[in-house]
Amino acid sequence: MTARAQIGVTGLAVMGRNLARNFARHGYTVAVHNRSYAKTASLVADHGDDGDFVPSESMADFVASLARPRKVVIMVKAGAATDAVIAELIPLLEEGDIVIDAGNAHFPDTRRREAELKAHGLHFVGTGVSGGEEGALNGPSIMPGGSPESYEWLGPILEDISAKVDGVPCCTYVGPDGAGHFVKMVHNGIEYADMQLIAEAYDLLKQGLGASAQEIGEIFAEWNKGDLESFLIEITADVLAHVDAETGNAFVDVVLDRAEQKGTGRWTVQNALDLGVPITGIAEATFARALSGSVPQREAGRVLPAESGAWEISDRAAFIEDVRLALYASKVVAYSQGFDQIAAASAELGWNIDRGAMARIWRGGCIIRARFLNRITEAYERNPELSLLLADPYFTEQVGQGVGAWRRIVAQAALNGVPTPAFSSSLAYYDGVRAERLPANLIQAQRDFFGAHTYQRIDKDGVFHTEWTGDRTESDA
Numbered sequence: 001m002t003a004r005a006q007i008g009v010t011g012l013a014v015m016g017r018n019l020a021r022n023f024a025r026h027g028y029t030v031a032v033h034n035r036s037y038a039k040t041a042s043l044v045a046d047h048g049d050d051g052d053f054v055p056s057e058s059m060a061d062f063v064a065s066l067a068r069p070r071k072v073v074i075m076v077k078a079g080a081a082t083d084a085v086i087a088e089l090i091p092l093l094e095e096g097d098i099v100i101d102a103g104n105a106h107f108p109d110t111r112r113r114e115a116e117l118k119a120h121g122l123h124f125v126g127t128g129v130s131g132g133e134e135g136a137l138n139g140p141s142i143m144p145g146g147s148p149e150s151y152e153w154l155g156p157i158l159e160d161i162s163a164k165v166d167g168v169p170c171c172t173y174v175g176p177d178g179a180g181h182f183v184k185m186v187h188n189g190i191e192y193a194d195m196q197l198i199a200e201a202y203d204l205l206k207q208g209l210g211a212s213a214q215e216i217g218e219i220f221a222e223w224n225k226g227d228l229e230s231f232l233i234e235i236t237a238d239v240l241a242h243v244d245a246e247t248g249n250a251f252v253d254v255v256l257d258r259a260e261q262k263g264t265g266r267w268t269v270q271n272a273l274d275l276g277v278p279i280t281g282i283a284e285a286t287f288a289r290a291l292s293g294s295v296p297q298r299e300a301g302r303v304l305p306a307e308s309g310a311w312e313i314s315d316r317a318a319f320i321e322d323v324r325l326a327l328y329a330s331k332v333v334a335y336s337q338g339f340d341q342i343a344a345a346s347a348e349l350g351w352n353i354d355r356g357a358m359a360r361i362w363r364g365g366c367i368i369r370a371r372f373l374n375r376i377t378e379a380y381e382r383n384p385e386l387s388l389l390l391a392d393p394y395f396t397e398q399v400g401q402g403v404g405a406w407r408r409i410v411a412q413a414a415l416n417g418v419p420t421p422a423f424s425s426s427l428a429y430y431d432g433v434r435a436e437r438l439p440a441n442l443i444q445a446q447r448d449f450f451g452a453h454t455y456q457r458i459d460k461d462g463v464f465h466t467e468w469t470g471d472r473t474e475s476d477a
C-alpha cells in the first residue's frame with residue numbers, strides 16, 4: 001500500500017462521509033474507512049467522482065495508506081465508540097501523527113484522551129464541527145483544540161474545507177486540549193437557547209394572534225431580512241411553510257411536541273453549574289425540552305387551573321414587532337451568557353480563548369450562524385476583556401430599544417398562561433445583572449443565622465458573624 005493519502009476519515013455515517021467528500025472536493029487524497037465496510041464501499045461507489053479516495057477495509061490498511069505525519073479524523077458516535085477507535089489506532093500510529101476527534105465529545109474526555117495520546121508521542125486534536133450534513137459537505141464551522149504544533153500541520157487543511165464568510169475561514173485554533181470541544185459544547189448550548197426562543201416566539205404568535213403556521217412562517221421570513229437574520233430563523237420559516245403530504249395539514253401541526261436531546265445542552269448546563277456562571281437562557285431551554293418529554297407529569301398537569309382570560313390583541317402589527325424585539329433581546333442574553341461561560345472556563349483551565357475569534361468562526365457553516373455574530377466579534381475587538389456582552393455599547397443600545405416590548409411580551413404571556421421560560425428568564429437575567437442591589441443580602445443574613453456562614457458589610461471591610469441565638473453581637477469572623 002502506498003502511503004499517499006493526505007488525510008484520513010474513519011467513521012463514514014452522515015457526518016464522516018460528507019466531511020470526506022468535502023476534503024476530496026478540495027483536492028486532497030482522502031483515506032476512508034468505516035467499522036463495517038458497506039459504508040466505505042457506498043461512499044466510493046456513489047461519490048467516487050468527488051475526488052481521490054483511498055478506501056480500506058481494515059484499520060491497518062487505512063493507516064498504511066496515509067502519508068506522514070498521518071492525520072486521522074475520527075467521526076464516530078461520541079463516547080465509548082471513540083475510545084474503541086483510538087485504542088485500535090494507537091498501536092498502528094507513529095510518533096508525531098495526529099488523531100483528530102471531530103465528533104461531539106465531552107471536553108473532559110478530550111482532555112483525558114489528549115494526555116493519553118501525548119504519552120504515546122501522538123497529537124490529539126479534539127475539534128468541534130458544526131453544520132450538520134450540509135455543512136460537513138459544503139463547509140462547516142470548525143473549532144479545533146490541541147497543541148499549537150498540530151494546528152500548524154492541520155490548520156491549513158481545516159481552514160480550506162471550512163465555510164467562508166467575506167473570504168474569512170470559519171475555522172481557527174481555539175486552545176489546548178479540550179478547548180475546541182468545550183467551545184462546540186457551548187455553541188450547542190446557545191443552539192438550544194436560540195431554538196427555544198424561536199419556538200416561544202412561534203407559540204406567542206400562534207396563541208396571541210391565532211395565526212396559522214403558514215402565516216407565522218411568513219412573519220419569520222420577514223424577520224430574516226433584518227437583525228434576526230440567521231440560519232435558524234430561515235429554516236423555521238421554511239419548516240412552518242411545509243405541508244404534510246399525508247394529511248394536508250401544516251407539517252408542524254402533526255409533529256409530536258416532545259423535543260429530544262443527545263446531551264450537549266445538558267453538558268453545557270452541568271458545566272455552568274460547576275463554574276458558577278448563570279446561563280439561565282440555555283438552562284431554561286434544556287429544561288423546556290425535558291418538560292416537553294415529561295409525559296406523566298404533563299398528563300397529570302392538565303387539570304391545573306389557568307386563571308387566565310381570553311387573549312385579545314387589538315394591534316396585531318405592534319404585537320408582532322414586540323415579539324420580534326423580545327426575541328432579539330433574549331437572544332443577545334443567551335449569547336452573552338454563553339460567552340461568559342467560555343471566559344470562565346478559559347480562565348480556569350488556562351486556555352486563553354479569544355471570544356471575538358469564536359464569534360467570527362460561528363458566522364458561517366454552523367447551526368447558530370447569524371448576521372449579528374459580526375457585532376459580537378466587533379464588541380470583543382473593541383474590548384477583549386469585556387466582562388458582559390450586553391454592556392457593549394452596541395448591544396446596550398440595541399437591547400435597550402426593545403426592553404419595553406420585552407416586558408410587555410413576558411407580562412402578557414404570564415397573564416394569558418403561555419409558558420415563555422427562555423423569554424422570561426432572559427428578562428429576569430437582564431434585570432438582575434443591571435440591578436444596583438440584589439436581595440442576596442437577605443440570603444447572606446439567613447445563611448449566617450442558620451449556619452454561621454458569615455457575611456460582608458457594605459460599610460467596612462472584613463467578614464462578620466452575628467450571634468443570632470445569643471445577644472446578637474457582631475464579631476469579625
Ligand SMILES: NC(=O)C1=CN([C@@H]2O[C@H](COP(=O)(O)OP(=O)(O)OC[C@H]3O[C@@H](n4cnc5c(N)ncnc54)[C@H](OP(=O)(O)O)[C@@H]3O)[C@@H](O)[C@H]2O)C=CC1
Pocket residue numbers: 011012013014015016034035036039075076077078080081082084085102103104105129130131132133
Ligand atoms: N449528525 C449531525 O448533525 C452531527 C453530528 N456530530 C457528531 O459527529 C459524530 C458522527 O455523527 P453521525 O455521522 O451522525 O454518526 P453517528 O453518531 O450516528 O455514528 C455512526 C458512526 O459511528 C460508527 N461507530 C459506532 N460505534 C462504533 C464502534 N464501537 N467502533 C467503530 N465505529 C463505531 C458507525 O460505524 P458502523 O457503520 O459500523 O455502525 C458509524 O460510522 C458524532 O460524534 C456526532 O455527535 C457533530 C455535528 C453534527
Ligand SMILES: O=C(CO)[C@H](O)[C@H](O)COP(=O)(O)O
Pocket residue numbers: 104129130131132188191260261262263264265367
Ligand atoms: O452538534 C450539532 C449541531 O451543531 C447537532 O445538530 C446536535 O448534536 C443536535 O443536538 P441535539 O440532538 O441534542 O438537539
